[in-house]
Amino acid sequence: MTTPEPLLAVRELSVVFDTRDTALLALDHVSFDIRAGEILGVVGESGAGKSLTGTAIIGLLDAPGRISGGEILLDGQRIDNLPPEAMRALRGRCIGAIFQDPLTSLHPMLTIGDQLIETIRVHLPLDQVAARRRALDLLHQVGIPGAETRIDHYPHQFSGGMRQRVVIALALAGEPKLIIADEPTTALDVSIQAQITTLLKGLCRDHGASVMLVTHDMGVIAETADRVAVMYAGRIIEMGPVQAVTRAPRHPYTRGLMASIPSMQVRSSTLHQIEGSMPRLNAIPAGCAFNPRCEWASARCRTEKPMLEAGAHGVACWHPVGGSAHG
Amino acid sequence: MLAFLVKRLLNAAGVMLAVAFLAFMIFRFVGDPVELMLNEQASQAQRDELRVRLGLDRSVLVQFGTFVLNAIRGDFGISYRNQQEVFTLIVERFPATFELVLVATFLSLAIGIPLGVYSAIRRRSFAAQAIQFVSVLGVSLPSFALGILFILLFSVTLQWLPAFGRGETVALGWWTTGLLTPSGRLALILPGITLSLFQITLVMRLVRAEMLETMRTEFIRFARARGLPDHAIHFRHALRNCLMPVITVTGLQIGNLIAFALVTETVFQWPGMGLLFVQAVTFVDIPVMAAYLIIVSFIFVTLNTLVDLTYALVDPRLRQDAMAGGAHGR
Ligand SMILES: Nc1ncnc2c1ncn2[C@@H]1O[C@H](COP(=O)(O)OP(=O)(O)O)[C@@H](O)[C@H]1O
Ligand SMILES: [Mg+2]
Numbered sequence: 001m002t003t004p005e006p007l008l009a010v011r012e013l014s015v016v017f018d019t020r021d022t023a024l025l026a027l028d029h030v031s032f033d034i035r036a037g038e039i040l041g042v043v044g045e046s047g048a049g050k051s052l053t054g055t056a057i058i059g060l061l062d063a064p065g066r067i068s069g070g071e072i073l074l075d076g077q078r079i080d081n082l083p084p085e086a087m088r089a090l091r092g093r094c095i096g097a098i099f100q101d102p103l104t105s106l107h108p109m110l111t112i113g114d115q116l117i118e119t120i121r122v123h124l125p126l127d128q129v130a131a132r133r134r135a136l137d138l139l140h141q142v143g144i145p146g147a148e149t150r151i152d153h154y155p156h157q158f159s160g161g162m163r164q165r166v167v168i169a170l171a172l173a174g175e176p177k178l179i180i181a182d183e184p185t186t187a188l189d190v191s192i193q194a195q196i197t198t199l200l201k202g203l204c205r206d207h208g209a210s211v212m213l214v215t216h217d218m219g220v221i222a223e224t225a226d227r228v229a230v231m232y233a234g235r236i237i238e239m240g241p242v243q244a245v246t247r248a249p250r251h252p253y254t255r256g257l258m259a260s261i262p263s264m265q266v267r268s269s270t271l272h273q274i275e276g277s278m279p280r281l282n283a284i285p286a287g288c289a290f291n292p293r294c295e296w297a298s299a300r301c302r303t304e305k306p307m308l309e310a311g312a313h314g315v316a317c318w319h320p321v322g323g324s325a326h327g
Numbered sequence: 328m329l330a331f332l333v334k335r336l337l338n339a340a341g342v343m344l345a346v347a348f349l350a351f352m353i354f355r356f357v358g359d360p361v362e363l364m365l366n367e368q369a370s371q372a373q374r375d376e377l378r379v380r381l382g383l384d385r386s387v388l389v390q391f392g393t394f395v396l397n398a399i400r401g402d403f404g405i406s407y408r409n410q411q412e413v414f415t416l417i418v419e420r421f422p423a424t425f426e427l428v429l430v431a432t433f434l435s436l437a438i439g440i441p442l443g444v445y446s447a448i449r450r451r452s453f454a455a456q457a458i459q460f461v462s463v464l465g466v467s468l469p470s471f472a473l474g475i476l477f478i479l480l481f482s483v484t485l486q487w488l489p490a491f492g493r494g495e496t497v498a499l500g501w502w503t504t505g506l507l508t509p510s511g512r513l514a515l516i517l518p519g520i521t522l523s524l525f526q527i528t529l530v531m532r533l534v535r536a537e538m539l540e541t542m543r544t545e546f547i548r549f550a551r552a553r554g555l556p557d558h559a560i561h562f563r564h565a566l567r568n569c570l571m572p573v574i575t576v577t578g579l580q581i582g583n584l585i586a587f588a589l590v591t592e593t594v595f596q597w598p599g600m601g602l603l604f605v606q607a608v609t610f611v612d613i614p615v616m617a618a619y620l621i622i623v624s625f626i627f628v629t630l631n632t633l634v635d636l637t638y639a640l641v642d643p644r645l646r647q648d649a650m651a652g653g654a655h656g657r
Contacts, residue, residue: 058552092554099552104545107564118563119553170553 005076006033007210008057008178012070013080015049015056015234017281019064024281026052028234029070031308034178039201039211041225041242043218043257045278048231050214054180056080057212058097059087074178093123096171096209098181098200102164102188106155112139112166113151116173123174138169141203161192168200172207179204182214193217197224218258222246230254233279233289240313250315250322252294288318335635339628344395346624350617351394355387357613363407403618408610413618417600422503423493424592424599428584430519432577435526440566440573442527443534447542448561458531465528470587474521474594481517489514491596518595522588526580533576537569544568571638578634582627 015027027049034040042050055061057072059079072080074094079087091097099105107115116135120126126134132151139147142165155163164184171179184200185193201224204211213225221228222242229239230251238251249255256274276293279285288306291297296319308316354360361377378384382393397403403413442462446455482490494510496503505511541547542565550564589601596602600619607615 060548060551088551088554088556090554091552097549097552099545099549101545105549107546107550107568109567110564118559119555122553122555122559167549170549174554 004035007036007038007075008034008212009073009076010053010057010070011073013053013056013067013072014069015052015061015065016068017064018066022282023068025068025284026065026234026281027056030231030234030236031070032229032236032239034210034212036177037205037208037210038227039204039213039225041221041228042212042214042231043216043221043228044231045216047278049234050231051182052234053231054097054182054212054214058091058095058180060091092119092171092174092176094174094176094178096174096176096179098164098167098171098179098184100183100186102160102167105167106163106170108155111152111154112158116151116166116170119170119173135169135173138172139166141172141206142166142169143199144169160188161196164188164196165199168196168203172203172209175207176209178210178212180212180214183216184213185217185220186215193220200224218246230257233284234281235289235316236308237290237317238313238315239308244313248322250313250320251290251317252296252319252321253290254315255321288316331639332636335632339632342628343621343625346628347395347398347621348391350398350620351391353620354394354613354617355390357611360613363611363613398618398621403621404614406607406612406615408607408612408615413614416615417603417618417622418501419503420598420600420603423505423597424585424588424601426505426515427518427522427588427591427597427599428581430515431523431526431584431588432581434519434523435530435580436573436577438523439527439530440534443531443569444538444561444566446531447535447538448557450539462528462531465524468524470521470525471590471594473524474518474591477517477521478594488517490517493598518591518597521594522584522591525587526584529580530573530577533573534566534569537572538565541565541568574637575634578630578637582623582630585623585626 010030010032013027013030014025016023016025030049030053032040042053044050052061052065055065056067057079059082061067067080070080071078074090079090082090106112110118113132113135116138117128117131120131120134121128124131124134136147136151139151144150144162144165150158155166158166168184171181179200181200185196188196197220200211200213203209213221215221225242227240228242228245229236230245230253231237232253238245238249238254245254246258249258253274274293279289279292285292285302287300287302287304288294288297291301294301298318300318304318306316306318308314360381361374361383365374365377382390401414403417405411406413406416409416442458446458449455478490481488489510492514493505494512494514495508496505496511497507505515538561547560547565550560555564585600588597588599589604591597592599592601593605600623604616604619606612607619
């Protein structure tokens with residue numbers, strides 16, 4: 001089996017926040033690939049570092065945060081050390097982004113047409129008329145009814161779901177090959193979350209774009225993603241095909257994550273919340289960061305940090321569920 | 328929108344009535360108008376006759392009513408000092424003050440906005456820090472001291488600019504302008520800068536604060552994520568979001584500038600309303616003082632109302648009524 005070069009390759013990515021006396025490690029040697037056309041789900045509790053990973057990839061990390069190690073490659077080219085202007089040209093053109101809150105993602109004083117046309121013309125060599133035509137086309141694609149009149153409306157004239165459709169249109173405006181969608185449905189009404197997820201998935205398939213789909217909803221991941229990465233305290237602790245990870249999670253944390261979602265009941269005897277909460281950046285335990293919350297934790301877990309195994313379904317655990325302890 | 332308009336107008340009328348009452352009280356009770364208008368040798372008969380002629384024998388309420396009605400017609404009585412109609416006197420002086428305020432406002436926006444944007448987007452640069460420091464100085468220095476300093480430097484020592492007066496003016500109907508003659512324009516520079524300095528720092532700090540806040544919003548983050556170039560982000564997206572408070576403050580400050588022009592006009596012997604008022608105070612010319620109070624308040628209130636209405640026009644979210652039914656405004 002030949003492995004074609006992945007579209008995005010994140011290698012040993014570390015991000016720190018500089019404070020007055022120390023640098024807090026927020027991402028700790030994160031590595032993953034996204035292949036062309038693939039949807040990678042990223043899950044984990046709030047504060048796990050999901051958004052930070054996306055922010056680092058699109059090069060929008062602001063001080064005091066900075067990349068302290070590792071590399072990010074897009075189509076085999078390093079993009080983590082590009083000069084600001086080159087990185088800017090890449091954003092929107094090669095990597096698109098969708099953020100959590102459609103209510104605040106759009107400029108309140110510009111019509112959605114203005115915002116679309118501006119974005120299109122930054123990336124594509126089109127004149128005003130052609131850009132407007134493309135903007136209309138995008139609005140049709142994301143399912144805005146009456147796009148011909150709606151294009152001249154301001155964001156406040158749209159509902160939350162409609163605004164997120166506009167945001168998706170904006171993210172697709174430059175025909176990027178990769179979309180980073182950071183909890184694109186979390187802020188929306190439950191009744192329209194599925195619609196938006198389906199829309200996003202369909203559009204990315206049509207445009208041939210890969211997606212890094214950040215969410216804390218395992219249900220969404222199960223329906224949408226090809227592979228899934230589970231993050232905990234700034235590290236990926238389990239990664240594999242979505243079927244394998246949801247049906248047979250190997251990390252105790254992933255298991256807990258599945259068990260805490262009623263619709264995802266794995267063959268676990270009890271449906272339980274994971275006890276405790278994720279550590280703060282300045283109090284990440286030695287060894288496996290999950291050890292204080294883990295019922296299988298041993299002495300080794302408290303001192304030695306487990307590394308993520310290579311392979312299709314890897315786990316970073318000394319005592320993975322279903323055996324085959326590594327190390 | 329209509330209800331809003333009516334409410335604002337009623338509001339404005341209420342404020343004006345209160346001001347008129349204050350002015351009336353000054354007019355009526357600060358010194359006896361009869362004593363002030365006649366000389367010492369006037370007989371009691373003459374005094375009584377004038378009292379009746381001025382309507383001072385009637386009830387206070389009737390007098391106030393008459394005062395308000397007259398004021399609406401622009402009749403503020405006769406100046407004690409030079410026996411001219413007060414309204415004409417003030418209207419003659421208005422263009423001088425207005426042009427001074429206009430120049431100061433223009434300077435404050437033309438200088439304040441770019442400095443504010445710069446010090447926000449290059450927050451950590453040396454120049455931005457220096458601008459911040461100088462702006463603190465600008466706020467704490469009283470404008471009359473600065474005016475005198477300017478006169479010393481640019482008029483007395485360097486002899487570049489005139490120290491006082493309006494220079495040559497051109498009459499356009501009842502309006503006189505100094506903007507059309509070289510000497511008129513030169514004469515505007517020093518007083519204009521003096522009057523605008525505080526305003527420049529105000530605009531600059533406002534723009535800076537608003538820009539810093541806007542740059543942290545999600546829609547700016549999303550604009551950056553779409554790869555829009557910096558100039559578009561700073562000027563098209565971020566600055567646009569800051570303009571409303573700037574419009575509001577600038578509009579409201581025009582009233583303040585007209586009031587504060589008094590000091591600048593005194594320093595530069597600028598023949599505006601403020602100087603007229605200062606002279607009126609020296610001569611206890613009560614009608615002029617009362618009229619100045621009312622007219623300046625009127626300008627204040629009018630601007631306030633206009634700013635509110637502009638606000639409603641600029642912000643699409645406040646335009647909702649007009650947009651209902653999918654009609655695209657303007
Ligand atoms: N500007 C910042 N300064 C310090 N810490 C930050 C900052 N932004 C994020 N963090 C920390 O980085 C960690 C990861 O955050 P994030 O990526 O937003 O988590 P999530 O998985 O919920 O998206 C969290 O512990 C958060 O507290
Ligand atoms: Mg997040």
